[in-house]
Amino acid sequence: MLPPSWTPPNTPALKPTPDPLTPDRDITHQHFQPGDQVVVLKGVAGGDLWGDAMHVVAPSWHTPTDEDGWRLRDPDGGQQTYITAHPRYLVHLSRRCPDCIIYMRALSDYLLPKFPATEEVTDCGWYTTTGLNQLVHSSDARSDR
Numbered sequence: 794m795l796p797p798s799w800t801p802p803n804t805p806a807l808k809p810t811p812d813p814l815t816p817d818r819d820i821t822h823q824h825f826q827p828g829d830q831v832v833v834l835k836g837v838a839g840g841d842l843w844g845d846a847m848h849v850v851a852p853s854w855h856t857p858t859d860e861d862g863w864r865l866r867d868p869d870g871g872q873q874t875y876i877t878a879h880p881r882y883l884v885h886l887s888r889r890c891p892d893c894i895i896y897m898r899a900l901s902d903y904l905l906p907k908f909p910a911t912e913e914v915t916d917c918g919w920y921t922t923t924g925l926n927q928l929v930h931s932s933d934a935r936s937d938r
């Protein structure tokens with residue numbers, strides 16, 4: 794069975810927007826497990842949130858934050874099929890858990906009113922991927938990594 798992909802077919806328009814919610818998210822490393830299907834939310838499309846759907850593979854050190862992270866497999870990642878992310882970047886797709894739903898709702902309430910509900914895909918510019926395949930949120934980015 795193919796998992797649903799949230800990755801939009803066209804190239805997102807980059808519109809840098811502050812994200813006050815993800816940095817403050819309180820979620821444990823153990824909240825996720827290998828095999829979980831997750832999404833990293835990146836922006837807005839068609840009046841809803843969008844992001845990249847990925848699979849949790851194994852525990853992995855997240856060097857940008859010096860904390861426990863997760864190695865993820867991104868089927869649309871190309872050169873960066875495997876990346877390491879911090880747990881607070883992840884939202885469960887495979888099960889509906891209150892923790893992830895609360896975060897997603899808060900992000901919707903904050904973000905969606907800022908953008909017209911058109912089909913345009915907007916990347917809010919929160920994430921970059923380092924040369925060592927570490928996914929980094931803008932609030933965790935440090936110049937020495």
Ligand SMILES: [Zn+2]
Pocket residue numbers: 824884885890892893
């Ligand atoms: Zn969850």
